Amino acid sequence: MAVIQAILGFFLILFIPGYAITLVLYPGPDELPTFRRMAFSVVFSMGAVILIVLFIDEVLAVNTTPLNIAGAILIFSLFAAVVWRAELILKKMISKHTTGDGDRPGDSRFVRSRHRSPSDSGDREDWETRIWKGIKK
Helix, strand or coil, X not given: CHHHHHHHHHHHHHCHHHHHHHHHHCCCCCCCCHHHHHHHHXXXXXXXXXXXXXXXXXXXXXXXXXXXXXXXXXXXXXXXXXXXXXHHXXXXXHHHHHCCXXXXXXXXXXXXXXXXXXXXXXXXXXXXXXXXXXXXX
16 A cells, blocks of 8 residues: 555656646647656656645645645646646637638638738738738647
């Protein structure tokens, strides 16, 4: 039983919060290679656990028992996972809204043609067009 607790404690303190943070910072599966995500998870977990313990001890004035620390870490990790999921849903909604055949206001061709001034040359794009193209990627 003690071995299982040690393994779970290791993952809870040195991996789970940092992994949740890397999901928020780099939400796509291709944005960060697996090895780097694991390395960042350990580093971010160390910092996050220290800040969480300081927060519950100094700001909330809660006793820092192992159960309180584990609960705070789990709440933080679940909150980060919810933010990550909301970020993915928002990106999907934006990409769905900005794709099309040029008839909708969200389409980049519509924005490019509507906001081009007569003085613009054909190969120079305005800042709104670059923003829409960045959202589509």
